[in-house]
Amino acid sequence: MTEIRMFKPAMTIRASDFELVSVFGFRISDLLRSSSFLLVFLLLLSGSAAAADNIGILGSKPKWDVLEHYQRTITHDQFTHLINDVYCTHGIPDDLIRIDDNSAQILTSQDGHGVFKLEFAPDEKSQRPVPRLWRPAKSLPPAKPNKPLAGLRIALDPGHLGGRWAKMEERWFQVGDSKPVTEGDLTLRVSRMLAPRLRKLGATVLFVRNSTQPTTPKRPDDFRELAKKILIKNGVPRPRDQVLNPLDPAKEGTVHWQSEMLFYRYSEIRRRAVLVNSKLHPDLVVCLHFNAEGWGDPANPTLIDTNHLHLLVNGSYLQDELDLDDERFEMIRRLLSRAYDEELPIADAVAISMAKATGLPAYQYPTTQTTTKVGTSGYVYARNLLATRLYRCPVVYCEPYVMNSKDAFARIEAGDYDDTKEINGVQRQSIFREYADSVAEGLREYYTKIRCGAGQ
């Protein structure tokens, strides 16, 4: 990695690690495109890896050897389809991945110029089985119509943290003296309502987070040195320590803000990935979020008329992400696991069910720079988020409801209740039940179709 590449303006934004284009897209990315600090490769993994390693934040050196297990599990046409239409939709430089008739050669390290050679299966008949710990619906035994999720392990991942952490994560706003809206508490609430619905359909339900507390044992103070190094490396030679106030326009340039983000985003999500991959071993992870549009001052937020829905699956890697050795490896590993073949139809089924229940229109990203529309429902995008990339199984990432829309805000404030209530002149179900019911219904439909025979 050269200095020049590090400071190329496009390298300064890792939009894919921000889940809310609409919140962060305006503030952070615009700022960072010009000032370049949030950036992000570093280097300083746990002290052991060489400083020159071309690795994402808090990432670890890729183990390319494990991909040997995927030799001849995929044909040339299947591989190029996934590369062109899902993972590398913004193009792929020849020096990183080269594809010929019989194999793909993938650069393993920007420094050493090593290459991993993946041999294709000559045709579908001679394909070797894909090694994986999770089970696609097709591989599960038939199920009774009232238990279409029987035997399935589903992990629920309520996005963000709750309680006192919500302000730090900037997932907190308050209108007047009403109850503050905190995304991490809302997502936990929905997850706890979704769990019994899925169990009733036969699933084993696991929680990636089931309290308001972080799963990572680290705290922001653990990242102060790393935060300072990142800032210095990215053109802030003497970074300020503290944020002046929540609207401080230069807050991203402070050690305080950066170390908090290293804690609640990078450390927290990487820790969740360890839990998912080495302890929970689910067949599917459902990530639950509420969306938002920029609300300005969190103590005096802007409420808007816009409200929408979308779901995400992993894909649509940016050039700058592919340049990092660990992300390139993680992308190829994910591609070869064929998680996409399973997560896309699940996301479509859940999207259709949620659209029907909520009546929300599909979100249209203001830019196609970070996302690619996929599937058939019109609500699903491929995007490279930390969670969708690192959890090694199909992941469906739900983004319904704009929390600071007038409608969603009123429904959140109304809390949970039986039957319906009039909200802004319309009889509505509780927003929490609507969310939980519609996700469960989408999963019921998908697994019923495959395991209980069509039309049941």
Ligand SMILES: [Zn+2]
């Ligand atoms: Zn979220």
